[in-house]
Amino acid sequence: AIESRGHKVVGHDPSDQVKDIIDTKKLQYEEIWAQEHLDKSKIEIKSVEDVVGESEIIFVPIQTPHGEKFEGTTRIPDEREDFDYTFLKEGIKNLSDEIWHQQSKKVVVIISTVLPGTIRREIKPIIDANPYFKLCYNPFFIAMGTTIDDFLRPEIILFGVNDKKAAEKAKKFYRTIHHAPFYETT
Secondary structure: OOHHHOOOOEEOOOOHHHHHHHHHOOOOOOOOOHHHHHHHOOOEEOOHHHHHHHOOEEEEOOOOOOOHHHOOOOOOOOOOOOOOOHHHHHHHHHHHHHHHHHOOOEEEEEOOOOOOOHHHHHHHHHHOOOOOEEEEEOOOOOOOOOHHHHHHOOOOEEEEEOOHHHHHHHHHHHOOOOOOOEEEEO
16 A cells, blocks of 8 residues: 555565565455556565664564453453454564664654553654654554555544654655645644
């Protein structure tokens, strides 16, 4: 979807399955417009080192799984349970280490699903000592099956800002994708 707006996209995923999908251009699930975009895609799967070296903005969509009882179709149990941030924290640590190693300022936009307070409590302690890591948070309001349409035509962009220059760079990028209202928060 980002490529369809004229941007070059590189990515990283530790799963060989993702690289296979990109290389074979065969999705294993139904997603409106995804196959059409994938057929035209020139996205490259690379190392974290290459992604950091070649990117101006790095989007982080790392999974944050939740317990099976919160699957989304049955009534939510009375007891609450947070998401599992293990994968997200590990990915942010690896990314932060590489950004530090390259000593190049990078805008990093976390798009993973997290509950309020998670960025402050779980993520900021990992990156606070890294002056090159320019953090933003943008929860994507997307649904399985309509992800691309939801991304290309959102109602709003909710944007947690830790660095004003990073937010301005991200806002400029988003204006090449769509013109949804942009709401900044802390």
